[in-house]
Amino acid sequence: MGRMSAATPPTERRVSARVGAISESATLAVDAKAKALKAAGRPVIGFGAGEPDFPTPDYIVEAAIEACKNPKFHRYTPAGGLPELKAAIAAKTLRDSGLEVDASQILVTNGGKQAIYEAFAAILDPGDEVIVPAPYWTTYPESIRLAGGVPVEVVADETTGYRVTVEQLEAARTEKTKVVLFVSPSNPTGAVYGEQETEAIGRWAVEHGLWVMTDEIYEHLVYGDASAVSLPAVLPELRDKCIVVNGVAKTYAMTGWRVGWIIGPKDVVKAATNLQSHATSNVSNVAQAAALAAVSGDLVAVEKMREAFDRRRKTIVRMLNEIDGVVCPEPEARSTPTRRSRRWSARRSGAGGPRTRSSWPR
Numbered sequence: 022m023g024r025m026s027a028a029t030p031p032t033e034r035r036v037s038a039r040v041g042a043i044s045e046s047a048t049l050a051v052d053a054k055a056k057a058l059k060a061a062g063r064p065v066i067g068f069g070a071g072e073p074d075f076p077t078p079d080y081i082v083e084a085a086i087e088a089c090k091n092p093k094f095h096r097y098t099p100a101g102g103l104p105e106l107k108a109a110i111a112a113k114t115l116r117d118s119g120l121e122v123d124a125s126q127i128l129v130t131n132g133g134k135q136a137i138y139e140a141f142a143a144i145l146d147p148g149d150e151v152i153v154p155a156p157y158w159t160t161y162p163e164s165i166r167l168a169g170g171v172p173v174e175v176v177a178d179e180t181t182g183y184r185v186t187v188e189q190l191e192a193a194r195t196e197k198t199k200v201v202l203f204v205s206p207s208n209p210t211g212a213v214y215g216e217q218e219t220e221a222i223g224r225w226a227v228e229h230g231l232w233v234m235t236d237e238i239y240e241h242l243v244y245g246d247a248s249a250v251s252l253p254a255v256l257p258e259l260r261d262k263c264i265v266v267n268g269v270a271k272t273y274a275m276t277g278w279r280v281g282w283i284i285g286p287k288d289v290v291k292a293a294t295n296l297q298s299h300a301t302s303n304v305s306n307v308a309q310a311a312a313l314a315a316v317s318g319d320l321v322a323v324e325k326m327r328e329a330f331d332r333r334r335k336t337i338v339r340m341l342n343e344i345d346g347v348v349c350p351e352p353e354a355r356s357t358p359t360r361r362s363r364r365w366s367a368r369r370s371g372a373g374g375p376r377t378r379s380s381w382p383r
């Protein structure tokens with residue numbers, strides 16, 4: 022029998038168990054493969070990553086160019102985000118969700134992914150369970166595990182339009198459940214919860230003292246009569262235990278710029294900010310300046326992009342239905358408009374005023 026090298030005792034772990042257990046982002050792996058095939062001249066259309074194929078609007082790029090020239094941005098800035106960006110995120114949240122928040126409840130992160138990890142890390146202790154509606158985007162369970170938590174899947178299928186019900190959530194709840202993840206519009210299913218369903222899930226969480234982490238990153242990419250509602254705006258009672266994740270990646274075609282944010286109760290945001298201050302200092306100032314231009318601007322560019330996506334999805338459904346034996350439901354047949362959704366569509370097209378104001382506990 023050969024001898025082990027003296028430098029590597031058999032029991033020594035080179036990679037920690039915690040990080041060694043994390044698998045590669047399946048989304049990024051599929052995306053890299055699609056991009057490589059495309060570069061090699063193959064006719065590939067990638068459906069892996071949620072990445073708009075439009076360039077970032079010019080006025081946002083211009084703001085970044087200006088920021089590059091400003092020596093103020095060549096230095097460290099506050100770890101939790103540029104104060105002017107936080108103020109603009111608060112204004113955007115009021116405009117789009119009807120939710121009034123204070124700058125102290127916002128942490129600017131390197132994209133939604135970091136926001137998700139830091140939010141879980143800020144509230145989970147080892148063994149805490151997080152209910153994760155499935156099908157899910159692959160980062161959620163890995164972030165939960167990395168933060169010491171245990172993801173618990175609840176599968177929603179076509180019978181409920183890929184939306185979980187309170188009954189399903191209740192069946193998965195144990196005494197270790199601490200958080201429920203709520204993603205609407207959902208990646209990967211595209212399911213959008215109506216206002217009543219959203220409120221019912223929030224009420225159930227309040228009743229059992231659970232936290233909700235709600236990922237709103239696809240808020241503006243909705244189709245037909247569907248409309249995304251913001252859980253803490255719908256249910257003020259939940260706000261003390263609700264963390265919103267959002268970012269500029271999808272709305273403004275800014276996946277590569279890496280700016281996202283967390284909105285939540287002050288104590289949790291402070292804890293997540295402390296964590297981030299040791300992991301990264303500030304998010305790139307140039308990217309934050311670009312994000313500032315994005316969130317302070319209007320939604321005209323996103324509306325144009327959304328219309329293009331809408332045409333494409335209708336074309337795909339039509340083409341699928343042309344294949345023998347394939348029956349794909351018409352997209353519009355899946356959603357029921359709500360009062361709020363009609364207001365939302367009006368705002369997207371520039372009509373209608375801001376949402377009803379509703380403030381977050383400070």
Ligand SMILES: Cc1ncc(COP(=O)(O)O)c(C=O)c1O
Pocket residue numbers: 070071131132133134135158204207208236238268269270276279280281
């Ligand atoms: C549902 C969802 N949330 C968050 C993100 C993270 O976005 P980013 O880290 O690019 O800001 C993604 C990216 O694909 C996503 O699909």
